[in-house]
Amino acid sequence: AKEDGRNRLRLYDLALHQRFLEETALEEALRRALDNNELRLVYQPQFDAKDPTRLAGAEALLRWQDPEKGPISPGQFIPLAEKSDLITKLGRQVVALVCEQVGTWRAAGLNPPPISFNVSPKDFRGGQLASDLLRTMAQHGVTASQLQVEFTEGTLTGGADVVLKQVQELHEAGIDLAIDDFGTGYSSLINLKRLPLAELKIDKAFVDGLGKSEHDEAIALASLSMARAFGLRTVAEGVETPSQLAWLQAHGSDRIQGFLLARPLEAEDFSALLLDFDST
Ligand code: C2E
């Protein structure tokens, strides 16, 4: 039995070591990808809940295609980047990509809705976010009303002063702020009061339970009514079924994002969508 235990221990060590090696290799690959500009953004449309044919916004989401490993999901590489120093570089690249794309659409005479993008807690805490973003916007002729910044509640824990200053700067520059994945983190409702937010995003975790789980419905309802009380726009993400859509429409969500209406689109496909909407 003692022998067994030792073997198990060795097996565990090996598995741990294996994981460490894999993470190190992936981190190196991500570093190369950032240096070679191998990351791109896709754009998931958001629609008006009252009239789901009306395009109201879009969320920019990162994609990474490694030459050897194939597509690697942000759920995998974002946490890795956050653990290392790579997130700063990654965050800057997202800002550059989104400003460049919005600038390109405008230059082509297209009129994109506000494009929302995700910012990691570390980028807020770095204290450079607002100035970096405003400089990059100016370079590409992008104005504040054309963008929106999404961040999660976790951003507020640790270094709250620096974060609040960044939030304030963005707000004063006229950039809308959205609280993402609402209800999933160690949130404090006081954040709704002390932050100059424009939008609250109801997480897919709760949308999944609509029509199935009383608890998820209660959380979604509470989130919607709190958002209303604070004058925030609401977006429900991860909407996959007509019954979820119907529930959200009945309970007053402002916007809908999810595979039911549209998957994240490559920039060219999003352009085609913009052309469609412009001509109608
Ligand atoms: P998130 O910010 O909550 O983004 C929404 C995620 O839900 C996206 O996954 C989107 O593709 C997915 N989604 C939207 N509608 C549906 C649906 O109907 N069904 C299902 N199953 N999924 C849906 P994605 O693109 O894999 O991104 C995962 C997470 O990675 C994001 O969650 C965000 O936290 C992070 N992320 C993505 N892009 C960036 C980025 O540019 N910067 C940072 N810091 N994080 C990012």
Ligand code: CA
């Ligand atoms: Ca998001």
Ligand code: CA
């Ligand atoms: Ca989200």
Ligand code: CA
């Ligand atoms: Ca989410």
